[in-house]
Amino acid sequence: MADGIILIHGFPLDSAMWAPQVAALKSTTRVVAPDLPGFGDAPSTGGVMSMNEAAEHVAREAKAAGVERALVCGLSMGGYVALALWRQHAELVAGFVFANTKAGPDDEAGADRRRQLAGRLQAEGSAFLVASPGPLFSDAAHPALWRLVKDIIDAQNPNSIAAAALGMAVRQDSTPDLARITVPTLVITGSNDALIPPEATRPIAEGIEGARYEVIEGAGHLSNLEAPEQFNALLREQWESVRGL
Ligand code: MLT
Secondary structure, three states: OOOOOEEEEEOOOOOOHHHHHHHHHHOOOOOOOOOOOOOOOOOOOOOOOOOOHHHHHHHHHHHHHHOOOOEEEEOOHHHHHHHHHHHHHHHHHHEEEEEEOOOOOOOHHHHHHHHHHHHHHHHOOOHHHHHEEEEEEEEOOEEEEHHHHHHHOOOOOOHHHHHHHHHHHHOOOOOOOOOOOOOOEEEEEEEOOOOOOHHHHHHHHHOOOOOEEEEEEEOEEEHHHHHHHHHHHHHHHHHHEEEEE
């Protein structure tokens, strides 16, 4: 029997990004939304936050919260960590939600961009990233959403953001793992995700037998914040389908 939901946050945010999901679920369901190492209240693991270390951290946090078997939902970087969790702690996973993420690794140019970003964060701090965090929402997103995520980014230690960027740069290709995923899986994307577009996310659903694929029309990268009602409805449906497993 699944006994909880684990929500794994994206980059360069912390667990505060899950506020609409925690608020919707917490009265009926045990929800574990850990801060990844170095983010929020979590201690850093050093200069590089590998996806594997992040997955170990998530497994420890779940155990500490009394969750033995969960629906694991990861958005973007959180999806990379969720895939590492499957390799390292499959026993913990009753089902998956992969949102606005992808299975493949960075190419050389992408890894290089992350190393440059990390160097700049270490040298200058995060003000430039807070000012221009990239296309986290669609063009139609309410300004309050931008304020919210900029505040979350501003609250993070720049060296921890750098460590996560360096960890993502060296993450392994999770594509070969997809065929080995045997738990019910829902894949969510947003039609206006300009950071990890639907065509980059869809192969996860194609690679996992029986996976469900849902596009939230109009939503950008942080689909859980931009379209919380649709996202929560999908998350609830997936929880209902795995909670007895
Ligand atoms: C995220 O939202 O977690 C990041 O955009 C992921 C990435 O940079 O690959």
